[in-house]
Amino acid sequence: MPSNTLQLPPAGVIIPAGGIGARFGPALPKQFLDLAGLPILVRTCRAFLDLEAIRCLVVAAPADFVQHTIDLLHTHLPSSQTDRLHITTGGATRQDSVRAGLRKLPAEIDLVLVHDAARPLVDRATILRCLHGASQFGAVIAAVPVKDTLKKVSSSGIIEKTIDRSGLWQAQTPQAAQRPLLETAFAEAERTHFIGTDEASLLEAAGIPVRVVEGSERNCKITRPEDLQVSFALLTKERTMKIGHGFDAHRLVAGRKLILGGVTIDFEQGLDGHSDADVVAHALTDALLGALGEGDIGRHFPDSDQQYKGIDSLLLLTQVCQLMAARHYRLGNADLTIVCQRPKLAPHLAAMQANLARCCQVAPEAINVKATTTEKMGYTGRGEGIAAHAVVLVRSDHGSK
Numbered sequence: 284m285p286s287n288t289l290q291l292p293p294a295g296v297i298i299p300a301g302g303i304g305a306r307f308g309p310a311l312p313k314q315f316l317d318l319a320g321l322p323i324l325v326r327t328c329r330a331f332l333d334l335e336a337i338r339c340l341v342v343a344a345p346a347d348f349v350q351h352t353i354d355l356l357h358t359h360l361p362s363s364q365t366d367r368l369h370i371t372t373g374g375a376t377r378q379d380s381v382r383a384g385l386r387k388l389p390a391e392i393d394l395v396l397v398h399d400a401a402r403p404l405v406d407r408a409t410i411l412r413c414l415h416g417a418s419q420f421g422a423v424i425a426a427v428p429v430k431d432t433l434k435k436v437s438s439s440g441i442i443e444k445t446i447d448r449s450g451l452w453q454a455q456t457p458q459a460a461q462r463p464l465l466e467t468a469f470a471e472a473e474r475t476h477f478i479g480t481d482e483a484s485l486l487e488a489a490g491i492p493v494r495v496v497e498g499s500e501r502n503c504k505i506t507r508p509e510d511l512q513v514s515f516a517l518l519t520k521e522r523t524m525k526i527g528h529g530f531d532a533h534r535l536v537a538g539r540k541l542i543l544g545g546v547t548i549d550f551e552q553g554l555d556g557h558s559d560a561d562v563v564a565h566a567l568t569d570a571l572l573g574a575l576g577e578g579d580i581g582r583h584f585p586d587s588d589q590q591y592k593g594i595d596s597l598l599l600l601t602q603v604c605q606l607m608a609a610r611h612y613r614l615g616n617a618d619l620t621i622v623c624q625r626p627k628l629a630p631h632l633a634a635m636q637a638n639l640a641r642c643c644q645v646a647p648e649a650i651n652v653k654a655t656t657t658e659k660m661g662y663t664g665r666g667e668g669i670a671a672h673a674v675v676l677v678r679s680d681h682g683s684k
């Protein structure tokens with residue numbers, strides 16, 4: 284954790300995601316649309332949850348999509364992030380959704396950031412400027428100076444005048460405030476029936492000064508299909524790929540179950556090891572760790588540790604996939620070769636593929652599992668053990684961190 288977040292008061296985020304975004308068609312609210320392999324809302328939430336200074340994040344979801352929102356975020360975010368996530372029912376307007384979010388914030392939260400669900404490209408530096416700004420000055424919003432010349436145009440399309448753009452800024456989000464100030468602004472708006480299009484307008488109406496801090500041109504709001512294309516181009520341009528290789532071998536012994544790729548195979552011997560000795564899961568896990576530059580399976584799950592004795596190796600693979608997700612990488616594809624003289628593995632390969640794909644949260648086609656003998660040569664050929672090789676390609680699902 285960088286030291287510049289240590290002195291911040293406990294901060295929470297509200298994502299008003301109650302809108303339906305009719306411009307994208309009726310199928311799904313726009314925050315659920317895919318953006319370069321991840322739903323927009325997942326990217327938005329992750330941008331904040333990557334910061335440990337964010338103690339909790341509340342999504343105010345459309346009433347008909349609360350369960351969908353829960354499922355989506357829990358599928359795509361690691362448990363270290365979903366632990367800080369709350370999902371509640373949003374209201375008819377942005378203001379109602381933020382109010383619903385405010386009610387869900389735990390008492391210890393002193394700083395509140397409100398952020399549009401449809402600004403998934405918000406960067407860490409902008410979030411930190413908002414946090415520090417609100418901490419120091421009370422209330423701030425991210426904003427950028429207006430670049431284009433502005434025209435006041437009549438209803439008949441005639442320019443009436445050119446507006447002096449000096450001092451004009453475009454408001455973005457996050458909009459951040461110390462909690463009592465934001466609560467005062469919302470109470471005041473309720474009393475006066477004031478409806479604002481953002482939180483700053485409520486604060487302004489309540490007489491609370493709001494400063495701007497530097498936003499980012501990248502932090503655009505996805506409101507039209509072409510915004511989605513621009514965001515997609517930005518993300519894919521920054522995408523990186525890494526490869527990894529894994530190899531493992533275990534000895535065949537009597538009195539053990541033979542488990543390969545999570546499938547228990549009927550055979551007179553099984554593989555010996557501290558865990559369930561699933562050589563296929565181990566090779567794949569090692570390949571993923573290799574791609575991430577994270578050493579090997581022994582470093583993460585030492586065989587001196589009793590908690591891993593007899594453990595289902597698919598659980599270890601799942602944990603490494605969570606680590607990969609936290610690093611913003613996803614499995615592109617994997618190719619595995621099991622080296623085994625006996626038993627015949629062909630009937631079990633599809634079940635192994637399905638198990639491994641489930642752990643990695645990819646389609647089964649992304650994981651190829653094949654088996655070969657060594658024509659009775661070597662230790663596998665003599666039936667002394669079974670070995671497995673894996674190669675993987677992992678892709679960052681945004682610019683590299």
Ligand code: MG
Nearest residue numbers: 531532562565
């Ligand atoms: Mg092993």
